[in-house]
Amino acid sequence: MMIEVVVLGFFQDYTGRKNIELEIEKPITIREILKRISPELAEYIESHPENSIILVNGVSIYNMKGFDTRVRDGDKISIMPVVGGG
Amino acid sequence: MLKGGWTGKILWIDLTKEKSTIWKYDPSMALHYIGGRGFAIRILWDHLKPGVDPLHPDNLLIFAVGPLTGFPLPSSGKLVVASKSPLTGGYGDGNIGTKASVMMRKAGYDAIVVEGKADEPVYVYVEEEDVTIHSAKDLWGADVREVHKELTNKYGRDSGILTIGKAGENLVRYAIVMSEEDRAGGRPGMAAVMGSKNLKALVIRGEKPLPAVDEKTIKELGAKAYKDIKGAPMYPHWMEQGTMMIYEWCQENSVLPTYNFREGFFEEADKVTGKVMAEQYKKYQKGCPNCNMPCGNVAEAKKRYKGTKAEMDYENVAMLSSNIGVSNMDDVIKLIREADDLGVDTISVGSAIAFAIEAYKKGYLKEDELDGIKPDWGDAASALDLMHLIIERKKFGDVLAAGVRYASLRLGGDTVKFAMHVKGLPITAYDAHVAPGMALAFGTSSIGAHHKEAWIIAWEAQYGFEKVDKTKVEKVIELQRIRGGWFETFVTCRLPWIEVGLSLDYYLTFMEAATGIKYSAGDLNRIADRIYTLIRGFWIREYGYWMRSMDMPPMRWFEEPLTQGPKKGAHLSLDAYNQMLDTYYELRGWDRNGIPRRSTFDNLGLSKEARELEAMGIELTP
Structure with a gap:
């Protein structure tokens, strides 16, 4: 099973790249995904949840089960900081 | 009596009479409106004859700083430029980062107001109490960079220079005031107002010390805040x-x-x-x-x-x-x-x-x-x-x-349907097909569609674009208070806070060190609400009426769903928008047509202004 992860902004400093494909064996939580792509990023996000936006197929995890939201085969995860822009 | 923070003086320049006066304003204006756009709307309300054509010599052009401008505090080199807008016909302002902001303070002023019209193109040179009007015939037609170069050569690199380009001269209604070649401010046509006055540029210099109650604390707090900014996790990326x-x-x-x-x-x-x-x-x-x-x-x-x-x-x-x-x-x-x-x-x-x-x-x-x-x-x-x-x-x-x-x-x-504006001011760079909160922010921004007030979109992504509840509307108002109130009156840049997360608490301590007055967040929010209601009153006064359709974004976002990208098919819901707008009006104490209630004016200390509107025939809901 494959899931697609897109990492934006300064979070890329932790992952080194924007697009990541992850092979998973069974549905796993956002928390586990963060740890797999970068334990440091996982730590930052969990300690600064107000600074991050995590979407599963375009829907914020805060409207699902937060870091316990489970993702499945074919899901697209977007992980980005709460950026400024003006 | 003002102890610090403010200089207590406003320079008033009349280009028709070729004369300037220094106005020692009533300190209560400082206490109740802080500065920047607060001063601008207060001055426009009190001194602009209702119904004046924005390009008529009688319109007032206001450059205003605030009690934090120019101090060694993060990104404090900002200035507000405001006027009755030739683009929207309502209240217009913008902020611009420029040496002119610091120089205005060093020249000893909290604001410079320009009225009238020069017979021929001129620029004005302000060096503290010395105000001189010079021919700008040779500069008329020149582009922004040429004017900047010319005036810099003449008055020195550290001079504060604000100028207009050809757009302002030709009265393009969204001509913008420029400084230092690339800095711009005053989207709702503030440079067209300058052009209509034959004013090509304003040059400011001064050497007076900035008025702080507690200079030592300002320096210490500033140094700490600069350090916080540099240490922020997003700083390198920024x-x-x-x-x-x-x-x-x-x-x-x-x-x-x-x-x-x-x-x-x-x-x-x-x-x-x-x-x-x-x-x-x-x-x-x-x-x-x-x-x-x-x-x-x-x-x-x-x-x-x-x-x-x-x-x-x-x-x-x-x-x-x-x-x-x-x-x-x-x-x-x-x-x-x-x-x-x-x-x-x-x-x-x-x-x-x-x-x-x-x-x-x-x-x-x-x-x-x-x-x-x-x-x-x-x-x-x-x-x-x-x-x-x-x-x-x-x-x-x-x-x-x-x-x-x-x-x-x-x-x-x-x-x-595809003229993308609110109240005549074009929408800034966020498409809101999927973002009802951002649509409401554009709809209710006090100058027409702009993001500087409730830039809610990042919060909205996290909270859920699809939600259209009271919490989201409250967030729009909270951001309007902080971004459109605090920062636009201090006058400093909001980016240290919004971009790299500098704590807002700093600003309360900065204010105390500068002015000696202990403003709480609640005090500042109340001042912001006063300013928003007075600005809304100004729009109503100038238009002579108001209706909720003026607070609506363009129909395109409701009627034409996205056809590209992952959110294909998305569009705004008119019912949901109307519901949010009702909640917004309710929270602001405005009636369902977006007209502030009589009691709201009264509660904010604006009873006189309410009576003026009523005398014009505007019916206010109790």
Whole structure:
């Protein structure tokens, strides 16, 4: 099973790249995904949840089960900081 | 009595009488309106005759700083420029980062007001109490960079210089005030007001000490805050890309304005991102006085316009790239450079070009009306020609120079649905098909559609774009209070807080050290509410009426779903928007037509103003 992860902004400093494909064996939580792509990023996000936006197929995890939201085969995860822009 | 923070003085210049006076204003204005836009709306309400044509000599042009401006505090080199707007007919203002802000303080003023009209082009030189008017005949027609160079040579590099370009001279209604070549402020046509007064530039110098109650604490707090900024996790990324970092974020969230806000997703966005800009085009970065996180990323074109340099901010770039279908960075740099040299707002001119392309392609405009130009999406050369047609006010360019609202009323038909503005001010670079909170922010912004007040979109992505509840409306108001109230009255830049997370608590301590007054967050919010209600009162006074349709974004976002990208099919719901607007009015204490209630005026200490509106025949709900 494959899931697609897109990492934006300064979070890329932790992952080194924007697009990541992850092979998973069974549905796993956002928390586990963060740890797999970068334990440091996982730590930052969990300690600064107000600074991050995590979407599963375009829907914020805060409207699902937060870091316990489970993702499945074919899901697209977007992980980005709460950026400024003006 | 004011102990510090404010100079207590406003310079009033009358260009018709060629005379200036120093006004020691009533300190209660400082206490109840702080400064910046607070002073601007107070002065406009008290001193502008209702119903004046914005381009008439009687209109007032106000440059205002605040009690924190110019101190060694993060990004404090800001100034507000305000007037009755020739673009919207209502209250207009903008802020600009410039040495002129610090110099205004050192010259001893909290604001400079200009009224009247000079017989011939002039510029005004202010050196503390010394105010002189000089001929600007030789500068008339010159572009922004030439004027800046000329006046810098004459008065020195540290002078504060505010100028207009050809757009302002030609009374293009979204001409913008420029400083230091690339800095711009006053989107709702503040430079057209300058042009209407034959005022090409304002030069300010001074050497007076800034008035602080506790200078030592200001220095200490400032040093600590600068350190916090540098240590913020996003600081390196910010320093690399500045506001451009949000370009790919917008694409990812389908909010990147594309093809005149028809779409929120641009298929060629990869070519114009902050990363591409930073890695391939960026030459250096520049900023405002007292800033350690400069946002001005100057990029240089490499091919077609080799050597051309321009400041790449997200708004400029999005409105002159995806919104007109252009993806070549060289072209974007050239379009921005040209707009800055001519002194026209990059956002509004991007909107006008996109509108013209769409109107032409849909048969509302003919080639000969456009002087032979055949505009098309992605065609930067015709976009450049259109920009010149507008600035020169030739053919249909003359209509476009009055803004997309006016142009759509002239053309009629469906053009009204794709004239992307609120209250006449073009929408800035966020497509809101998927973002009802951002749509409400545009709908209720106090100058017409602008993001500087409730820039809610990042919070909204986290909270859930799909939600349309009271919490979201409360957030819009909270952001309006902080961004449109606190920062626009202090007057300092909001970016240290919003971009790298500098704590808001600092500002309460800065205010106390500067003024000796202990303002609480609640006090400042109340002042912000007073300002918002007075500004709304001003719109009503100048229009003579109000209705809720003036607080609505364009119908395109409701009626034409996205056809591209991951959020294909998304659109705003009219019912949901109306529900949010009702909640907004209720929370603000305004009636269901968006007119503040009599009790709201009274509660905010604006009973006199309410009576003035009633005397004009405006019915206020109790």
